[in-house]
Amino acid sequence: MKTKLTLSPDPIDEAALAKARSISDGMGAVVTFSGVVRGRENEATITSIDYESFDDMAKRQFELIFTEIEQRWPIESIRLVHRTGIVPVNEPSLWVEVVAAHRAEAFDACQHLIDQMKLRVPIWKKPIVT
Template sequence: MKTELTISPQRINEIALSEHQAISEKTGAVVTFSGIVRGQEGESQISAINYESFDKMVEHQFKLIFSEISKHWPIESIRLVHRIGTIKVNEVSLWVEIIASHRKEAFAACQYLINEMKNRVPIWKTPIKR
């Protein structure tokens, strides 16, 4: 299984990323997910979120999750980009792409990846109020 992980303060360019899909003759499904910064956190209106990460551990934990996915589902490729730093409302904070032969495993792996990320990958958010 191919994997590509990017943790960066750079703006996520979904169009550019989609132009580099690693599609093969076996590919039957490409699932992508974009996480967008909402304008509301709880009761507060916000203008942005500041994301902080423990980079070395982030990489390690994502690799563990990728490895678990490869054992559970026949996935061809995973690409994940998580932006850090200050991200404005309506901008993309997370982009995930899962490529597989069938949609069932692609959706399942995507859901698992995001759920596990939220449980154990050390990234924290600080909302910036309007």
């Protein structure tokens, strides 16, 4: 399984990521997910979220999750981008792509990846209130 993980303060360019997609002939499912910063957090209006990451441990934990996925589902590739630093409302903080032969494993693996990320990957958010 091919994986590409990016933790970066740069804006997530979804069009460029889609353009850079590379899949083999046998693949019939590409599941992508974008997590976008909402304008309200804990009932307060916010302008952005400041994401803090323990980068080295985050990379280690993502790699462990990728290995679990590889052992459980026939996935060809995963690309994941998590933005760090200040992310304005309406902009994506997370982008995930899972490529597989069929949709069931692609959806399941994508869901598992995000669920586990929210439990284990050391990234925290601080809402910036107006």
